[in-house]
Amino acid sequence: MNSVSASIQSDRQPMLEMRGITKRFPGVIANDNVSFDVLPGEVHTLLGENGAGKSTLMKILYGLYQPDEGDVLINGEKVSLQSPSDAIDHRIGMIHQHFMLVSSLTVAENVALGLSSTRGPITDLKQVAKKIKSLSDRYGLHVDPDAYIWQLAVGERQRVEIIKALYRDVQLLVLDEPTAVLTPQEVDDFFVILREMTSDGRGLIFISHKMNEVMELSDRISVLRLGRLVGTTTPQETTREALAQMMVGREVDNTREERPATIGRTALSINRLSVGGDRGVDALIDFSLDVQQGEIVGLAGVSGNGQRELAEAISGLRPIKSGSISLFHDGNPKPIGGLGPKAVREAGLSFVPEERMRDGAIGEFSVADNMVLHNHHSTRFSRGGFLNFGEIHRHSQKLVDDFQVKTPSIDTPAKNLSGGNIQKMIIARELDSDPEVLIAAQPTRGVDIGAAEYIHARLVAARNAGTAILVISEDLDEVMLLADRIAVICQGRMMGVVDRIDASREQLGLMMAGVTD
Amino acid sequence: MRSYLIAASIAIASVAAALAVGAIMLLALGANPIDGYKTMFTAAFGSADGLASTAVKAIPLMLVGVGICIAFRANVINIGGEGQMVVGGLLATSVALALPNAPAVVLLPLILCAGIIGGAFWGSIPGALKAHYNVSEILSTIMLNIVAVQLMNFLLRGPLIDPGEIERGTRIPQTARLPEAADLPMLSETLNLHSGILIAIAAAIGAWVLLWRTGLGFRLRSVGLNPAAARYAGIPVKRNIIIAMTLSGAMSGLAGAILVFGSESHRMVTDGSTMGFTGSAGFNGIVVALFGALHPLWTIPSSFLFGGMLVGANSLQRVAQVPSALIIALNGLIVVFVVSTEWHRKRLQNQVQTQASQKNENEQSASDHGNAKS
Numbered sequence A: 001m002n003s004v005s006a007s008i009q010s011d012r013q014p015m016l017e018m019r020g021i022t023k024r025f026p027g028v029i030a031n032d033n034v035s036f037d038v039l040p041g042e043v044h045t046l047l048g049e050n051g052a053g054k055s056t057l058m059k060i061l062y063g064l065y066q067p068d069e070g071d072v073l074i075n076g077e078k079v080s081l082q083s084p085s086d087a088i089d090h091r092i093g094m095i096h097q098h099f100m101l102v103s104s105l106t107v108a109e110n111v112a113l114g115l116s117s118t119r120g121p122i123t124d125l126k127q128v129a130k131k132i133k134s135l136s137d138r139y140g141l142h143v144d145p146d147a148y149i150w151q152l153a154v155g156e157r158q159r160v161e162i163i164k165a166l167y168r169d170v171q172l173l174v175l176d177e178p179t180a181v182l183t184p185q186e187v188d189d190f191f192v193i194l195r196e197m198t199s200d201g202r203g204l205i206f207i208s209h210k211m212n213e214v215m216e217l218s219d220r221i222s223v224l225r226l227g228r229l230v231g232t233t234t235p236q237e238t239t240r241e242a243l244a245q246m247m248v249g250r251e252v253d254n255t256r257e258e259r260p261a262t263i264g265r266t267a268l269s270i271n272r273l274s275v276g277g278d279r280g281v282d283a284l285i286d287f288s289l290d291v292q293q294g295e296i297v298g299l300a301g302v303s304g305n306g307q308r309e310l311a312e313a314i315s316g317l318r319p320i321k322s323g324s325i326s327l328f329h330d331g332n333p334k335p336i337g338g339l340g341p342k343a344v345r346e347a348g349l350s351f352v353p354e355e356r357m358r359d360g361a362i363g364e365f366s367v368a369d370n371m372v373l374h375n376h377h378s379t380r381f382s383r384g385g386f387l388n389f390g391e392i393h394r395h396s397q398k399l400v401d402d403f404q405v406k407t408p409s410i411d412t413p414a415k416n417l418s419g420g421n422i423q424k425m426i427i428a429r430e431l432d433s434d435p436e437v438l439i440a441a442q443p444t445r446g447v448d449i450g451a452a453e454y455i456h457a458r459l460v461a462a463r464n465a466g467t468a469i470l471v472i473s474e475d476l477d478e479v480m481l482l483a484d485r486i487a488v489i490c491q492g493r494m495m496g497v498v499d500r501i502d503a504s505r506e507q508l509g510l511m512m513a514g515v516t517d
Numbered sequence B: 001m002r003s004y005l006i007a008a009s010i011a012i013a014s015v016a017a018a019l020a021v022g023a024i025m026l027l028a029l030g031a032n033p034i035d036g037y038k039t040m041f042t043a044a045f046g047s048a049d050g051l052a053s054t055a056v057k058a059i060p061l062m063l064v065g066v067g068i069c070i071a072f073r074a075n076v077i078n079i080g081g082e083g084q085m086v087v088g089g090l091l092a093t094s095v096a097l098a099l100p101n102a103p104a105v106v107l108l109p110l111i112l113c114a115g116i117i118g119g120a121f122w123g124s125i126p127g128a129l130k131a132h133y134n135v136s137e138i139l140s141t142i143m144l145n146i147v148a149v150q151l152m153n154f155l156l157r158g159p160l161i162d163p164g165e166i167e168r169g170t171r172i173p174q175t176a177r178l179p180e181a182a183d184l185p186m187l188s189e190t191l192n193l194h195s196g197i198l199i200a201i202a203a204a205i206g207a208w209v210l211l212w213r214t215g216l217g218f219r220l221r222s223v224g225l226n227p228a229a230a231r232y233a234g235i236p237v238k239r240n241i242i243i244a245m246t247l248s249g250a251m252s253g254l255a256g257a258i259l260v261f262g263s264e265s266h267r268m269v270t271d272g273s274t275m276g277f278t279g280s281a282g283f284n285g286i287v288v289a290l291f292g293a294l295h296p297l298w299t300i301p302s303s304f305l306f307g308g309m310l311v312g313a314n315s316l317q318r319v320a321q322v323p324s325a326l327i328i329a330l331n332g333l334i335v336v337f338v339v340s341t342e343w344h345r346k347r348l349q350n351q352v353q354t355q356a357s358q359k360n361e362n363e364q365s366a367s368d369h370g371n372a373k374s
């Protein structure tokens, strides 16, 4: 702890103090004697690489894990947090890195779930919906209380999580990578909400891998590395570079080496595609886009404008209404629309799904098993129907080493990996099969800066080797960094394609908002 | 390894708890529980003859249980073991009746296959209904159990009935003595134990190999654990749900065939209910599988335990004059205890893991961190 935070502490009593927290998992110390506190009305940011132990510390606070050592104090009093309901009783809220919503229920029903204080034993959903509506209007969250969760894009689900916390009027809110799914404009709006929350004296714990946000929002910043607290500082006292170095222990350089695309033939062609949506309206309307060998096309857009449906249509998971999607082999088109994921993969397409825990990995399977999920039946990994575990292990170990996936072993269940490492595992798997076309949805969401740099480098390397890559990302910085051409989608329509060299943030922002000139 | 130890101790604890409650019931019935349990244990496990009868009772339980394990791994719940046993038994019986003069080398494999096919077919129907129309397999399997009984009653009263029953006018719904070539070979001259037990154990081992060593098993488990991710990876979810139910039904069908051809009467008989034929093995197999932690290999000892309870119950009934319904109650109690201790098992496991990591934290995590950093 440095002197600045110490002087703040003497003024006000912290609403939360975590003292000497230690938590061990097999083969890992996730938290090693970590002390951490939050003052009323402040945003205290936790920074650290993937697997540094941020989520673990927060899960201890939320009663999901019990610490092996250490104490938690709320308003100066020692408390025992055995379960999330204990945490909720202490007015602690948490928005998890992986959302915890029941997808077959509506927004209002999800908010009402586990509420104890609604009148009587029967929850009045109308009342809940009304309050959601007013909270949503007040904070500009644009959440429809009657929509089903499964109909919502990730960005919208995120806002439901925020509504849930606001509804419960939490005093201390943990935000585990809340902005990972938001566009820059949305982030600005979101920060307005958060500031409003702190101005009523609420405390926020913020976790993010995005340095500019951390610098903008935080009152204090604590950095974890390998489970240990490296230090606590303030945005005034530090710089992004210094923070990055504190986190990673080396310098990080996430600028792209300029190398012009050597564009080959068209590899993926989407022609006048229309696709139905989950809410009755068409999610994609007359959408056309070509991706050539050896280029990265970035698809920018605000969450929920048809990106998810596009990815699903290309990967064969969603039927198409009209138009076509084709892959090309030696210049001959092969329509893949509606063929189903297996045939689409066999035709040479790989994809990194947006929701890694739901679609990208099987949590209970080991890392090794997850690495061969899509090709375990290939002659390399399977003989006469029997799996060749020797080869699967060799292969997985190589991918884990190559892509620096941090895991105790390849036999560890994937669910025990930290979020960013699960993402690295999926990227490793999908890039390894040398696809002709790769669709990557939010490839570095929730990934620390070191790993993001690495994933970007791998994507660029694949592009240089001739893969046609479509990166679907709500992170405009990422699109501007990676893409050779940038396409913008708004309300299911193609707003236009611009070369990166010619693109400006302002122009893209306007296009994302649906303004055409 | 440790997790198996925990699973085993939990299993034993839940049996002990069930026996304790059962002891109270015995007392209430005016019997001495210690004597009662001694009687049961000796009858089931105390002699070679007892062990043989236990093994014979264990066969259908084991097979159905193994089928439950397979279905469960793909996240389908097969409550249709009863009906699948019946259909497997009927098809096998029909084959044997149609080929009265075939030699054993031909007939034995044929009847076993017929049992498998009959059960597989009966299992594939709810599988397909679930996969394509999202019909709950719990409902459809139970309904198919009822259809199977009617089918059995119809066939055994009509087309398949022993012609002798018609001549004598007794019309007992049963087939004629099936061809001797189809009798399951006995394992010993003195003991009443047929080779069905070997088939059942082979099936359990085969299911384990299938689930954890083959690509098909990999797909079944992935569909069971996370269908969305499986679909993304190109694994056909619907097809694998159907396959899981089909394999599960096949196991029960095989149990049905073995029940017919290993029976002492060597006929297929109905008393009008499935239970009359299956002895409720189609349901008890679920208990066996649960008690075996839904693992095919653990299903083997588990089925011996429950087979032993059935044998013990019979003798208890004879010796102590208590209703054999007590055993049904004991079965149920064990399930309740097993299921309610499931969460406890998970907690224990976490503790053990944490302790294990504590022990070697210094060397191990230091080197892990070191590796990851490099």
Ligand SMILES: Nc1ncnc2c1ncn2[C@@H]1O[C@H](COP(=O)(O)OP(=O)(O)OP(=O)(O)O)[C@@H](O)[C@H]1O
Residues within 6 Å of the ligand: A025, A026, A028, A029, A030, A048, A049, A050, A051, A052, A053, A054, A055, A056, A057, A097, A406, A407, A415, A416, A417, A418, A419, A420, A421, A446, A448
């Ligand atoms: N339930 C668990 N069982 C075993 N190991 C776990 C478990 N949860 C977390 N870990 C391990 O603890 C370490 C810290 O994980 P944690 O999720 O806290 O990281 P994080 O800082 O939140 O990373 P990210 O930025 O990727 O989300 C990791 O090495 C992870 O593999």
Ligand SMILES: [Mg+2]
Residues within 6 Å of the ligand: A054, A055, A056, A097, A176, A418, A419
């Ligand atoms: Mg995390």
